[in-house]
Amino acid sequence: MIRFDRATKRYPDGTVAVDELELEAPTGEITVLVGPSGCGKTTSLRMVNRMIEPTSGTIWLDDTDTASMPAHELRRKIGYVIQHAGLFPHRTIVDNVATVPYLLGTGKREARSRAMELLERVGLDPAFAKRYPAQLSGGQQQRVGVARALAADPPVMLMDEPFSAVDPVVRDQLQDEFLRLQGELGKTIVFVTHDIDEAIKLGDRVAVLRVGGTLAQVAPPAELLSRPVDSFVAGFVGRDRGYRALGFTETGSLPTHDEPTARLGEAVPEGRDLVLVVDGERRPQGWLDPASASGAVDESDLLRGGTLATQGGTLRAALDACLSSPSRRGVVVDEQGRLLGSLTAREVLDLIERDEEPA
Numbered sequence: 001m002i003r004f005d006r007a008t009k010r011y012p013d014g015t016v017a018v019d020e021l022e023l024e025a026p027t028g029e030i031t032v033l034v035g036p037s038g039c040g041k042t043t044s045l046r047m048v049n050r051m052i053e054p055t056s057g058t059i060w061l062d063d064t065d066t067a068s069m070p071a072h073e074l075r076r077k078i079g080y081v082i083q084h085a086g087l088f089p090h091r092t093i094v095d096n097v098a099t100v101p102y103l104l105g106t107g108k109r110e111a112r113s114r115a116m117e118l119l120e121r122v123g124l125d126p127a128f129a130k131r132y133p134a135q136l137s138g139g140q141q142q143r144v145g146v147a148r149a150l151a152a153d154p155p156v157m158l159m160d161e162p163f164s165a166v167d168p169v170v171r172d173q174l175q176d177e178f179l180r181l182q183g184e185l186g187k188t189i190v191f192v193t194h195d196i197d198e199a200i201k202l203g204d205r206v207a208v209l210r211v212g213g214t215l216a217q218v219a220p221p222a223e224l225l226s227r228p229v230d231s232f233v234a235g236f237v238g239r240d241r242g243y244r245a246l247g248f249t250e251t252g253s254l255p256t257h258d259e260p261t262a263r264l265g266e267a268v269p270e271g272r273d274l275v276l277v278v279d280g281e282r283r284p285q286g287w288l289d290p291a292s293a294s295g296a297v298d299e300s301d302l303l304r305g306g307t308l309a310t311q312g313g314t315l316r317a318a319l320d321a322c323l324s325s326p327s328r329r330g331v332v333v334d335e336q337g338r339l340l341g342s343l344t345a346r347e348v349l350d351l352i353e354r355d356e357e358p359a
């Protein structure tokens with residue numbers, strides 16, 4: 001656990017970057033700091049590993065006042081990942097990852113073999129190990145940055161905009177893999193971003209800061225979306241927050257109807273209504289308009305593009321499946337992707353209304 005206890009940073013020029021911050025980052029969870037430019041996110045983060053010393057207040061690591069520990073000992077327990085990865089340009093990837101173990105006196109062979117394991121863990125091909133940072137893409141470099149921070153197996157990780165410098169598709173992949181990795185590792189993570197969508201996706205808890213370095217609200221993402229404390233947080237959390245909050249509400253069992261199907265290779269069925277086409281495992285492939293096809297059902301006849309809802313998924317996914325479906329019937333599948341049935345947007349709205357808590 002990391003706890004900011006009235007932590008304050010006043011820079012020598014008088015700027016108060018962080019003002020009496022009270023915040024707890026629980027053990028094994030991802031706590032995201034988010035807020036507009038200059039609100040003190042980076043300053044707060046760097047006070048944890050004492051790259052910046054607080055002017056007043058205390059930062060606790062479990063039961064220890066971080067100011068009472070030698071800084072090098074503190075930093076051994078804390079991995080640090082920054083934007084652009086901050087890799088050493090003249091060291092190979094494997095040596096970059098093994099940097100801290102080398103410093104701690106781990107033998108070369110052991111440090112390297114652990115570094116290779118970590119590269120694999122963060123989803124990087126071991127073939128990159130002998131390359132230099134400039135020979136990797138931005139996304140690959142960020143993975144190396146994460147592997148390097150994990151190398152000494154620290155219980156705590158500080159991450160400052162680690163995925164901001166890559167394009168949206170790569171960022172999405174890095175975020176997914178980061179969540180998968182955290183599912184295995186359960187580190188105590190403080191993560192800084194200016195991107196509220198990233199905060200909502202990654203945070204177990206999200207702390208919204210205002211310029212001046214004060215805490216506006218800290219809450220799990222669903223609560224932040226559904227119950228922002230004031231207009232600043234509501235504005236920062238942004239548009240569509242009601243719809244986005246559905247992404248945190250699980251559907252339980254969706255009330256589905258039987259959906260008539262046709263199979264690829266079978267004769268095009270009669271009728272005018274769109275028909276769902278499935279493969280031999282009953283996995284939906286797309287919709288068929290019987291009026292515009294003849295002979296056997298062929299892949300090229302299919303209307304695609306609808307998303308699928310998974311039984312036990314979220315209300316947002318269920319509603320999206322309906323709205324994106326060419327037939328307006330949302331397709332529901334099981335964990336293996338096999339058809340369970342369909343439902344309409346009206347039925348999903350009924351579920352939403354049923355779930356609505358009284359204000």
Ligand SMILES: Nc1ncnc2c1ncn2[C@@H]1O[C@H](COP(=O)(O)OP(=O)(O)OP(=O)(O)O)[C@@H](O)[C@H]1O
Pocket residue numbers: 011012013015016017035036037038039040041042043044194
């Ligand atoms: N060394 C410094 N001396 C004086 N003021 C500073 C210093 N470093 C940061 N500041 C100021 O402190 C405030 C908080 O800065 P900080 O970098 O922590 O914000 P941030 O929320 O991380 O911003 P961004 O999202 O733009 O990176 C800003 O007003 C900044 O100008």
